[in-house]
Amino acid sequence: MQAFFAGVSYGERPIQSSESEALHKQKEELKSRVREIDRAVAGLVPLARSGVERPPVKASINVxxxxxxxxxxxxxxxxxxxxxEPCIDELEVFDxxxxxxxxxSLNVTRSASGSKEEPNRHQLDLINDGKFGNTHSWMxxxxxxxxxxxxxxxxxxERVVWARDRDGKFxxxxxxxxxxxxxxxxxxxxxxADSKDRRSLIDIVNGVVEPGPGRTGNNVFENAFDGDVGTMTFTTNGGTVTAPQRSLLALEEGAIHSLSHIRINDIEGNDNNGRMEQITVRVTTDSGKDLTARAYSDVTNLAVKMFSGDANPLPNVVINGNTIEHLDTEHDGFYSIVFDPVPGATGIELEWANERQHKHWTIREIEACTSAPEVQKNQVGVIAQDPKQQSKSKSLMQEKSNIEAQLREFSKSRSVFGGIFGKPDPVHILNRGxxxxxxxxxxxxxxxxLGDLSLAKDAPESERRVALAKWIADEKNPLTARVxxxxxxxxxxxxxxxxxxxxxxxxxxAPSHPRLLDWLxxxxxxxxxxxxxxxxxxxxxxxxRQSEQIVTHxxxxxxxxxxxxxxxxxxxEAEGIRDAMLAVSGRLNLKTGGxxxxxxxxxGGLSGFPPILKFQGDGLRRxxxxxxxxxxxxxxxxAFDCPDAGQSVSRRRQSTTPIQALNLFNSQFTIDESEAMAxxxxxxxxxxVPAQVARTYWLAxxxxxxxxxxxxxESVVHRQGLETLCRAIFNSNEFLFIP
Known part of the structure; x- marks a missing residue:
C-alpha cells in the first residue's frame, strides 16, 4: 500500500486556481528576464585575479x-x-x-569527489540541467x-556563473x-578564478539597539538575520528627541581576518524627508558577552567609498575623525566604510544621529568584512567604473529590483499545507521493519x-493514486459506501x-439498523x-423531522x-459554542483562509502556556x-470535550462537568461577549427594556x-442589567443544544 503514495509528500504550496497557470507562466518569464539581466551585468564585473577587489560571494548568484x-x-x-556540505544549484560556463x-543537453559529462543525494533533489545530474533552485542542485x-x-x-x-540557490530561499x-x-x-x-580576491565576511551573531535618551522602542534587533553570511538587518527607534542611539553588533568568535570594512545597504526612513545626519564607528576586541558593557575604540583613517549602481559622485559627506557627517540616504547604491584593519575584532558600535524628531531608520543590510588577502587597500574597486557602464548597470539593476518586487508579491499568494507530488521512490520490504x-x-x-489491483514498478505517481481511488470507489467494494x-x-x-x-x-x-445501512x-x-x-x-x-420530546415507555x-x-x-461542540457566542454578539470575524x-x-518554555483572555482582530475568527x-x-x-490535537477522534463524547458551567458563566470571554451583545x-x-429583551431573544x-x-x-434587566441577561442566555439549554 505504501507504494501507491511513494511520490507524495506534504508541505506548503500555492493554491491551484483558474489563474494559477497564467501566474506561473508570468513568474517564469520574469525569472528568465532576471537571469538575462544577471548575464548582462556579469560583463561589467571586475576580472578575477586582476588585482581588483571583488565583492563577497552571495548565495543568489556569483560571476x-x-x-x-x-x-x-x-x-x-x-x-x-x-x-x-557545499551545495550548488547550477554551474554555467559561457563561451x-x-x-x-x-x-x-549538449552532451556535457559531469563527475564529482562525492555526492549526497536525496530523492527529487541534490543529484549530480542536476548540476548542469539548466534549472535553478534548491530542488535542482548538487550537494x-x-x-x-x-x-x-x-x-x-x-x-x-570567459565566464563561469554559479550560485547556492538562484531562487534566494536557501x-x-x-x-x-x-x-x-x-x-x-x-x-x-x-x-x-578563486576566492582570494573577494572580500570576506565575518558573521554577525548578535545585536542590540540602545534607543538613547528620550527614545522608545525595542532594545533588540528586529528581523535580525536575513540568512546570508555576515549580514544583519535592523531598525533604529523613533522618539521625541534627536538624541543619538547605538547599534551594537557582536562578531563571530575567533575570526581569522582583521575587520577593515563595514558595508551598509539601503538606509530607509519612515517618512519622505530628512536624512541620516551622522554615523560614528567604533570597534572592540573585547570578547565579553555583554555588548553594552564592552569598551569600544575609535577606528583610524576612516574613509567612505560608493559602490555600484550610481554614476554620480558621493555628495554631502564630511569625515571628521571616526565620524561620518551628512550621509545622503537618497543615494542609489551602498556605502563601504573603510578603515585600518583591526586584528581580532569582536564587536562593532555604530552611533546613529538622526536629523529629525520621530525619525527611525531601517538598515536593510549591514556587512562586516575584511579586505581580500591578495589585494592592496588602495585597489578596492567599483563594479562599473566607466560612466556609461555605470549608467547601464544602474538601469539594469533598477529593472531587476522592480522585477524582484513583483516576484515577492507573487510569493504572497495564498498557499495551503497539502500534498506535493513528485517521482515515486522505490519501496522495499524491510527485514524486521x-x-x-x-x-x-x-x-x-x-x-x-482484497482484490487483484496491481501496477508496474515504474507506474507514474498520478496513475498510482488514480488506480487506488478507483479501486476504493468501486461499487463492488462492500465497505466504502457504508463508511x-x-x-x-x-x-x-x-x-x-x-x-x-x-x-x-x-x-x-454492530449497526443499530443494518438493513437501513445497506439500503443507504x-x-x-x-x-x-x-x-x-x-x-x-x-x-x-x-x-x-421528529420532535425531541421524551416518551416514557x-x-x-x-x-x-x-x-x-x-x-x-x-x-x-466546543467550536460551535464559541462561534455562536461571537455571532450573536456581532463580533465574529468571518475572514477565511490564511x-x-x-x-x-x-x-511552552519557562512561562508554559499562559492563555489569552481577551481577543481582538484575528482572535475573533471561527x-x-x-x-x-x-x-x-x-x-x-x-472543557467541552474538545479533543487533543494529537488524537484522531471519530466521534466526540458528551460529558457534563462543573467546570463547564463555571467556564461558561465566569470566564472573561463570556463576560466580553455578553457586553458586546448588550x-x-x-x-x-x-x-x-421590552424592545431590548425581544431583540435579545431574536438574536439568540x-x-x-x-x-x-x-x-x-425584564426583571433581570432592571435589577442587574442587560449584560446579565445576555450572559444567562449564553448558558441556556436552548442556546447550547440541538434542537
Whole structure:
C-alpha cells in the first residue's frame, strides 16, 4: 500500500486556481528576464585575479569573469563553506559568444569527489540541467570537495556563473573559499578564478539597539538575520528627541581576518524627508558577552567609498575623525566604510544621529568584512567604473529590483499545507521493519485477499493514486459506501448507525439498523455518490423531522435513543459554542483562509502556556482557525470535550462537568461577549427594556419571548442589567443544544 503514495509528500504550496497557470507562466518569464539581466551585468564585473577587489560571494548568484581561455574540462573545488556540505544549484560556463556550453543537453559529462543525494533533489545530474533552485542542485557528501564538467570538444570560455540557490530561499552550504580550474585538450590544469580576491565576511551573531535618551522602542534587533553570511538587518527607534542611539553588533568568535570594512545597504526612513545626519564607528576586541558593557575604540583613517549602481559622485559627506557627517540616504547604491584593519575584532558600535524628531531608520543590510588577502587597500574597486557602464548597470539593476518586487508579491499568494507530488521512490520490504535492511522491491498493489489491483514498478505517481481511488470507489467494494453514509448519518444525528465510525471490523460495534445501512449505501452508489442527494434524503425523512420530546415507555426500553424513537438532542461542540457566542454578539470575524490565531501568549518554555483572555482582530475568527497545541486544551472551551490535537477522534463524547458551567458563566470571554451583545442590542433596539429583551431573544433563539419569559427577562434587566441577561442566555439549554 505504501507504494501507491511513494511520490507524495506534504508541505506548503500555492493554491491551484483558474489563474494559477497564467501566474506561473508570468513568474517564469520574469525569472528568465532576471537571469538575462544577471548575464548582462556579469560583463561589467571586475576580472578575477586582476588585482581588483571583488565583492563577497552571495548565495543568489556569483560571476567569475576572466580572460578568454581554451577549455575541455572545468573543475570547481570548494575548500570552505559557511555551513554544512557545499551545495550548488547550477554551474554555467559561457563561451566568447555568450552561450552556456555546460548544459547536459549538449552532451556535457559531469563527475564529482562525492555526492549526497536525496530523492527529487541534490543529484549530480542536476548540476548542469539548466534549472535553478534548491530542488535542482548538487550537494557534496563532505565539507570540502569538487565537481567537474567535461565538454565534448574544446571551447574558448570567459565566464563561469554559479550560485547556492538562484531562487534566494536557501543561504547555507555556500562556498566561501574555492578555486576554479580549466584544462585544455592537453590535460594541463590552470586556475582562472578563486576566492582570494573577494572580500570576506565575518558573521554577525548578535545585536542590540540602545534607543538613547528620550527614545522608545525595542532594545533588540528586529528581523535580525536575513540568512546570508555576515549580514544583519535592523531598525533604529523613533522618539521625541534627536538624541543619538547605538547599534551594537557582536562578531563571530575567533575570526581569522582583521575587520577593515563595514558595508551598509539601503538606509530607509519612515517618512519622505530628512536624512541620516551622522554615523560614528567604533570597534572592540573585547570578547565579553555583554555588548553594552564592552569598551569600544575609535577606528583610524576612516574613509567612505560608493559602490555600484550610481554614476554620480558621493555628495554631502564630511569625515571628521571616526565620524561620518551628512550621509545622503537618497543615494542609489551602498556605502563601504573603510578603515585600518583591526586584528581580532569582536564587536562593532555604530552611533546613529538622526536629523529629525520621530525619525527611525531601517538598515536593510549591514556587512562586516575584511579586505581580500591578495589585494592592496588602495585597489578596492567599483563594479562599473566607466560612466556609461555605470549608467547601464544602474538601469539594469533598477529593472531587476522592480522585477524582484513583483516576484515577492507573487510569493504572497495564498498557499495551503497539502500534498506535493513528485517521482515515486522505490519501496522495499524491510527485514524486521528496519529501514537499514531493505530487501526486494515491491509494486503498488493490494492484498490478494482484497482484490487483484496491481501496477508496474515504474507506474507514474498520478496513475498510482488514480488506480487506488478507483479501486476504493468501486461499487463492488462492500465497505466504502457504508463508511461514507455512516459518517453523513452521524453528522445529522450525533451518532452513526455503526457507533464506532472508525472501526467496521470485528471489534467494532454492530449497526443499530443494518438493513437501513445497506439500503443507504446502495442508494448512495445509485445516485452517483452524490452527497447532496444523501443529505436531502435524510433531512426530508420523518425520522429527522421528529420532535425531541421524551416518551416514557420508549425511554425505558432505549434510554440512549439508538433506535431513534425521538430526535436525539445534543449539545453543540466546543467550536460551535464559541462561534455562536461571537455571532450573536456581532463580533465574529468571518475572514477565511490564511494563518490561524493563537489561544496562548506563548507555546511552552519557562512561562508554559499562559492563555489569552481577551481577543481582538484575528482572535475573533471561527475556532477552526485556532492553533491547536498537543496536551494543552483551550482554557474555556477545552472543557467541552474538545479533543487533543494529537488524537484522531471519530466521534466526540458528551460529558457534563462543573467546570463547564463555571467556564461558561465566569470566564472573561463570556463576560466580553455578553457586553458586546448588550451593546449590539442597545444599538438595534434603543433604550426601552421590552424592545431590548425581544431583540435579545431574536438574536439568540430566532423567536419572540413567551409572556412569562418576557416578564422574567425584564426583571433581570432592571435589577442587574442587560449584560446579565445576555450572559444567562449564553448558558441556556436552548442556546447550547440541538434542537
Amino acid at each position: 567569475e569573469r576572466f580572460a578568454p581561455v581554451k577549455a575541455r574540462k572545468i573543475r570547481f573545488t570548494i575548500q570552505k563553506t559557511n555551513l554544512y 566568447s559568444n555568450g552561450n552556456n556550453i555546460a548544459l547536459s 557534496c557528501n563532505e565539507k570540502t570537495g569538487w565537481v567537474m564538467l567535461e565538454f565534448p570538444i574544446e571551447h574558448t570560455i 543561504k547555507d552550504r555556500l562556498a566561501l573559499e574555492y578555486v576554479i580550474e580549466v584544462a585544455d585538450d592537453s590535460g594541463k590544469w590552470q586556475a582562472v 528496519d529501514a537499514e535492511q531493505p530487501e526486494e522491491e515491491v509494486t503498488p498493489t493490494v492484498l490478494s485477499a 461514507a453514509v455512516n459518517r453523513i448519518w452521524q453528522g445529522h444525528f450525533g451518532i452513526g448507525i455503526v457507533e464506532t465510525a472508525n472501526d467496521f471490523g470485528k471489534i467494532g460495534a 449505501a446502495a442508494e448512495f452508489i445509485r445516485s452517483g455518490w452524490s452527497v447532496k442527494h444523501l443529505h436531502r434524503l435524510i433531512v426530508l425523512s420523518d425520522t429527522y 420508549a425511554s425505558a426500553k432505549d434510554a440512549e435513543v439508538r433506535l431513534l424513537w425521538r430526535f436525539p438532542s445534543r449539545r453543540l 494563518p490561524g490565531f493563537d489561544l496562548f501568549f506563548s507555546r 475556532m477552526i482557525y485556532a492553533h491547536k497545541i498537543r496536551m494543552e486544551p483551550d482554557s474555556v472551551f477545552g 451593546k449590539r442590542v442597545r444599538e438595534d433596539a434603543g433604550e426601552q 433563539y430566532g423567536r419572540d419571548p413567551h409572556p412569562n419569559e418576557m416578564a422574567d427577562a
